[in-house]
Structure formats: C-alpha cells, structure tokens
Amino acid sequence: MPRINVIDLENASPEVKKTIEAHVAKGHRVTNEKLTLLHNVPSFLALEESSYTLAEELERLIGRRASNFFEYAISVQNECLVCTAYFSKLLRANGIDYETFEFTDREKLLIEYGQAIAKEPKAVPDELYERMQKEFTDEEIVAITTMGVIMIANNYFNDILQVTPEAIFDA
Numbered sequence: 001m002p003r004i005n006v007i008d009l010e011n012a013s014p015e016v017k018k019t020i021e022a023h024v025a026k027g028h029r030v031t032n033e034k035l036t037l038l039h040n041v042p043s044f045l046a047l048e049e050s051s052y053t054l055a056e057e058l059e060r061l062i063g064r065r066a067s068n069f070f071e072y073a074i075s076v077q078n079e080c081l082v083c084t085a086y087f088s089k090l091l092r093a094n095g096i097d098y099e100t101f102e103f104t105d106r107e108k109l110l111i112e113y114g115q116a117i118a119k120e121p122k123a124v125p126d127e128l129y130e131r132m133q134k135e136f137t138d139e140e141i142v143a144i145t146t147m148g149v150i151m152i153a154n155n156y157f158n159d160i161l162q163v164t165p166e167a168i169f170d171a
Contacts, residue, residue, distance in 0.1 A: 006035035080155035
C-alpha cells in the first residue's frame with residue numbers, strides 16, 4: 001500500500017498539468033512513481049526530468065542496451081520492485097532474458113559496477129574501478145556513476161514511499 005496516494009490528474013494544479021503535458025509530449029509514460037513525485041513539481045523535475053537528460057547522454061556514450069543493463073542491475077541489487085519491474089519489462093520487450101543473456105565483457109563490467117555501487121557505494125573495490133578506467137573514459141565514468149546515483153535515488157524513493165509498480169497509463 002503506497003504511503004502517499006498518486007495525484008489526481010483531473011484535479012491537479014495547472015503547474016502539474018503543464019509539467020505532465022510536457023513530459024508526455026516528449027514521449028514519456030506517466031507512472032505511479034511520477035504521479036507521486038508530482039506532489040512537488042521541483043522534486044519531479046529533479047529526479048525524473050534530469051534522469052531522462054542523463055539517460056540520453058549515457059546512451060550516446062555507452063549505448064542504450066548497456067545503459068539498460070546497468071540500470072537494471074542497480075535496481076535488482078537494491079531490490080526495488082518498481083524499477084526492477086520496469087527494466088524487466090523493457091528487456092523482455094527487446095527479447096532479452098537477463099538470466100540467460102550472453103553479455104559482452106563491457107556489459108558484464110557495467111553490471112558488476114552497478115551492483116557494487118548499489119550494494120556498498122563507499123567500498124567499490126579498487127580493482128573494479130581500475131577495470132572501469134581501462135574500459136571507459138573519465139567522461140563516461142562520470143556519466144555512468146551519476147546515472148547510478150540517480151537510479152539509486154529512484155529506487156529509494158519508490159521503496160521509502162512504497163510506490164506501486166503499475167503504470168497508470170501509457171502516453
């Protein structure tokens with residue numbers, strides 16, 4: 001049971017309606033997480049809108065598939081039902097079974113890094129970081145790590161407020 005009810009779009013403030021319209025116009029879906037965040041538009045913009053901007057940058061740098069694997073690994077490690085369900089559905093839609101898929105070495109490294117930062121961010125092994133430095137540029141590592149932090153924030157938000165994973169509607 002969610003701790004905070006999702007906003008009612010019909011009775012939402014003009015600011016919320018304008019924010020949702022802009023979000024949907026960009027091709028994004030409206031989910032329970034977003035409808036919970038929209039109780040405060042700056043919170044929505046900080047967590048959701050910035051994550052889309054960074055996701056586009058990360059896809060440019062390392063590719064969409066690698067980015068999705070990285071974000072899914074973080075969500076699974078954090079045991080976030082909302083984000084795990086989202087990425088699981090996304091991977092299945094692309095014909096990927098995460099449990100049996102043959103990852104590239106680069107993807108395996110990203111998954112390992114995602115799991116490490118989600119599990120113990122203050123204790124990412126030096127050896128793992130050194131492998132990251134051999135495979136990725138400083139710019140890529142900064143973008144990867146920042147997306148990891150945003151995913152962890154999304155996971156915590158959903159878990160703390162017990163957001164349900166069902167999508168309200170698709171845009």
